[in-house]
Amino acid sequence: xxxxxxxxxxxxxxxxxxxxxxxxxxxxxxxxxxxxxxxxxxxxxxxxxxxxxxxxxxxxxxxxxxxxxxxxxxxxxxxxxxxxxxxxxxxxxxxxxxxxxxxxxxxxxxxxxxxxxxxxxxxxxxxxxxxxxxxxxxxxxxxxxxxxxxxxxxxxxxxxxxxxxxxxxxxxxxxxxxxxxxxxxxxxxxxxxxxxx
Amino acid sequence: xxxxxxxxxxxxxxxxxxxxxxxxxxxxxxxxxxxxxxxxxxxxxxxxxxxxxxxxxxxxxxxxxxxxxxxxxxxxxxxxxxxxxxxxxxxxxxxxxxxxxxxxxxxxxxxxxxxxxxxxxxxxxxxxxxxxxxxxxxxxxxxxxxxxxxxxxxxxxxxxxxxxxxxxxxxxxxxxxxxxxxxxxxxxxxxxxxxxxxxxxxxxxxxxxxxxxxxxxxxxxxxxxxxxxxxxxxxxxxxxxxxxxxxxxxxxxxxxxxxxxxxxxxxxxxxxxxxxxxxxxxxxxxxxxxxxxxxxxxxxxxxxxxxxxxxxxxxxxxxxxxxxxxxxxxxxxxxxxxxxxxxxxxxxxxxxxxxxxxxxxxxxxxxxxxxxxxxxxxxxxxxxxxxxxxxxxxxxxxxxxxxxxxxxxxxxxxxxxxxxxxxxxxxxxxxxxxxxxxxxxxxxxxxxxxxxxxxxxxxxxxxxxxxxxxxxxxxxxxxxxxxxxxxxxxxxxxxxxxxxxxxxxxxxxxxxxxxxxxxxxxxxxxxxxxxxxxxxxxxxxx
Numbered sequence: 212x213x214x215x216x217x218x219x220x221x222x223x224x225x226x227x228x229x230x231x232x233x234x235x236x237x238x239x240x241x242x243x244x245x246x247x248x249x250x251x252x253x254x255x256x257x258x259x260x261x262x263x264x265x266x267x268x269x270x271x272x273x274x275x276x277x278x279x280x281x282x283x284x285x286x287x288x289x290x291x292x293x294x295x296x297x298x299x300x301x302x303x304x305x306x307x308x309x310x311x312x313x314x315x316x317x318x319x320x321x322x323x324x325x326x327x328x329x330x331x332x333x334x335x336x337x338x339x340x341x342x343x344x345x346x347x348x349x350x351x352x353x354x355x356x357x358x359x360x361x362x363x364x365x366x367x368x369x370x371x372x373x374x375x376x377x378x379x380x381x382x383x384x385x386x387x388x389x390x391x392x393x394x395x396x397x398x399x400x401x402x403x404x405x406x407x408x
Numbered sequence: 409x410x411x412x413x414x415x416x417x418x419x420x421x422x423x424x425x426x427x428x429x430x431x432x433x434x435x436x437x438x439x440x441x442x443x444x445x446x447x448x449x450x451x452x453x454x455x456x457x458x459x460x461x462x463x464x465x466x467x468x469x470x471x472x473x474x475x476x477x478x479x480x481x482x483x484x485x486x487x488x489x490x491x492x493x494x495x496x497x498x499x500x501x502x503x504x505x506x507x508x509x510x511x512x513x514x515x516x517x518x519x520x521x522x523x524x525x526x527x528x529x530x531x532x533x534x535x536x537x538x539x540x541x542x543x544x545x546x547x548x549x550x551x552x553x554x555x556x557x558x559x560x561x562x563x564x565x566x567x568x569x570x571x572x573x574x575x576x577x578x579x580x581x582x583x584x585x586x587x588x589x590x591x592x593x594x595x596x597x598x599x600x601x602x603x604x605x606x607x608x609x610x611x612x613x614x615x616x617x618x619x620x621x622x623x624x625x626x627x628x629x630x631x632x633x634x635x636x637x638x639x640x641x642x643x644x645x646x647x648x649x650x651x652x653x654x655x656x657x658x659x660x661x662x663x664x665x666x667x668x669x670x671x672x673x674x675x676x677x678x679x680x681x682x683x684x685x686x687x688x689x690x691x692x693x694x695x696x697x698x699x700x701x702x703x704x705x706x707x708x709x710x711x712x713x714x715x716x717x718x719x720x721x722x723x724x725x726x727x728x729x730x731x732x733x734x735x736x737x738x739x740x741x742x743x744x745x746x747x748x749x750x751x752x753x754x755x756x757x758x759x760x761x762x763x764x765x766x767x768x769x770x771x772x773x774x775x776x777x778x779x780x781x782x783x784x785x786x787x788x789x790x791x792x793x794x795x796x797x798x799x800x801x802x803x804x805x806x807x808x809x810x811x812x813x814x815x816x817x818x819x820x821x822x823x824x825x826x827x828x829x830x831x832x833x834x835x836x837x838x839x840x841x842x843x844x845x846x847x848x849x850x851x852x853x854x855x856x857x858x859x860x861x862x863x864x865x866x867x868x869x870x871x872x873x874x875x876x877x878x879x880x881x882x883x884x885x886x887x888x889x890x891x892x893x894x895x896x897x898x899x900x901x902x903x904x905x906x907x908x909x910x911x912x913x914x915x916x917x918x919x920x921x922x923x924x925x926x927x928x929x930x931x932x933x934x935x936x937x938x939x940x941x942x943x944x945x946x947x948x949x950x
Contacts, residue, residue: 389485396489400474
């Protein structure tokens with residue numbers, strides 16, 4: 212696992228998801244991208260559904276500092292401590308795991324461990340992961356602070372970038388979704404509207 | 409390789425099975441009447457598409473349709489949210505179990521299990537069901553969208569009476585011509601054809617006006633053309649073998665009874681005919697015919713005759729009005745030139761002697777295309793031929809001698825002979841019902857099958873039906889067939905040319921065919937000895 216793919220560290224974990232903090236502020240992986248972490252022999256896969264950048268101290272909100280600056284970069288240049296006072300975090304929904312070299316599209320036996328390293332999945336891994344659409348079932352049924360349609364569409368957009376034939380992948384995913392969301396045509400339509408070209 | 413269409417999702421033996429099409433298959437590529445195979449767990453089923461429909465999983469979609477201009481959306485939705493289904497009527501099991509391996513395709517007694525794969529039938533499957541062309545089977549056409557030959561087992565076909573039905577102009581004559589050629593080539597039967605419109609003997613014409621060869625040109629040594637109208641034949645440059653003349657003494661009361669409607673006779677007048685026949689025997693018609701005009705000029709003879717007539721009618725208790733009605737009817741017959749007071753040669757014997765030699769007889773009607781002449785002659789000749797056949801068959805049964813050749817009698821406008829009112833009385837009704845045992849069967853050609861007596865219709869072995877769109881006609885043709893409502897939709901959607909539905913005794917399952925091509929020099933090649941056909945093609949291309 213290349214160190215460059217490492218994006219953060221688990222700071223909160225549950226059976227269904229995890230929260231990770233990035234090592235650098237603003238370095239959280241894109242919405243919908245596939246991330247992974249390891250817990251002993253089990254490799255967990257998650258889809259990023261939420262990201263925040265906040266102050267380290269909960270009671271202390273950042274204040275506007277750019278009145279005398281001409282550019283945004285200027286703000287950070289004149290107050291270099293700022294980057295040390297902010298933190299970026301992201302949440303991922305666990306959508307599958309790998310055990311004994313087998314990719315399984317259901318929840319792992321145990322949640323991730325705190326301080327476990329979180330990596331962005333490599334292109335090859337994304338390709339392998341997207342061979343099946345079984346993860347969509349977890350995705351469309353999850354209760355998240357962000358709308359299910361947004362996350363599903365974002366994840367499909369992200370995963371499709373690793374595919375050779377992007378359109379075929381999206382059509383196949385759309386068909387799978389239309390089965391999962393039968394009777395909920397409006398939701399289906401809004402997802403399809405977000406992944407179509 | 410078989411093209412996969414979808415999977416079985418529901419159904420019943422009676423109503424057929426519902427097949428959900430795969431998303432890769434377009435409903436627009438499906439066609440009613442096409443063959444499919446269903447791969448059950450233990451058996452393979454062979455069936456026919458009888459209906460095609462569209463479905464949606466979410467009914468809201470029908471109220472607020474999606475944006476169909478987005479090709480991505482359309483592609484995703486097709487086959488999932490929106491899908492096509494076909495209705496398949498399984499008809500036979502082919503292979504799979506021991507019986508169908510040994511004895512060939514068997515009628516279905518069950519349905520394929522859930523989610524069995526459905527494929528488009530391959531050429532081999534169709535051949536397995538309908539057999540390939542051999543010394544018994546005659547290639548009559550091809551299934552829709554396939555090149556496989558559909559073959560009819562002709563020796564089997566001629567064992568029963570058969571019917572060719574269809575609206576006017578749908579190709580009945582072409583199919584009949586093909587069937588006759590098939591019988592000539594592949595079965596031991598001889599044909600007697602009552603050719604109302606002079607289409608089967610020497611040459612016929614297609615709807616576009618193109619001339620097509622008929623039986624005599626293709627099989628000169630096996631076909632004899634008899635005519636009722638020598639002049640017409642001569643004008644059409646048809647060489648005829650015999651000119652049929654019918655003597656007044658050959659006409660019997662039954663013949664007149666059959667013509668009651670066409671001659672506009674009352675029931676009493678028909679009754680009078682039987683009385684006159686009793687009184688005068690075979691000379692009844694000669695006596696009853698209106699006297700020629702030249703006789704009336706001789707006042708004395710006429711008066712005497714009038715007195716005589718009155719006396720005889722009095723003795724027979726026939727009312728004068730009734731007799732006049734009869735005479736008016738008979739005057740129509742008098743105008744038929746082939747009816748003569750005394751026939752010099754016996755037409756029935758001539759026909760029988762030809763049939764005995766295995767020669768097929770086509771009787772042309774020339775200009776006598778009106779139904780009166782047709783009914784009269786067909787009935788009269790057939791009745792006597794039938795009598796002869798009965799005698800010979802019984803003799804053959806008695807002393808084990810040779811049975812007469814199986815005979816197929818072709819009649820057009822069959823509903824005139826076989827309508828419920830007269831079917832019981834005409835010889836054709838009898839033949840249709842029971843003559844199979846006496847080696848005589850009918851080939852019935854008709855455009856109004858609903859006019860044919862249901863009892864007769866139920867005895868028709870194989871029915872070949874071109875397009876019919878009258879509800880009653882369709883019902884009467886399909887009466888008693890399993891899967892009737894499905895076949896009805898197939899029948900109503902036949903093209904008006906070159907397509908026909910065949911079902912019954914000679915085919916293992918109902919089949920829609922595109923009729924074999926007939927009329928080009930190439931098409932004759934398969935029928936004729938090779939040498940003649942090549943000559944023909946040379947002539948065509950110079």
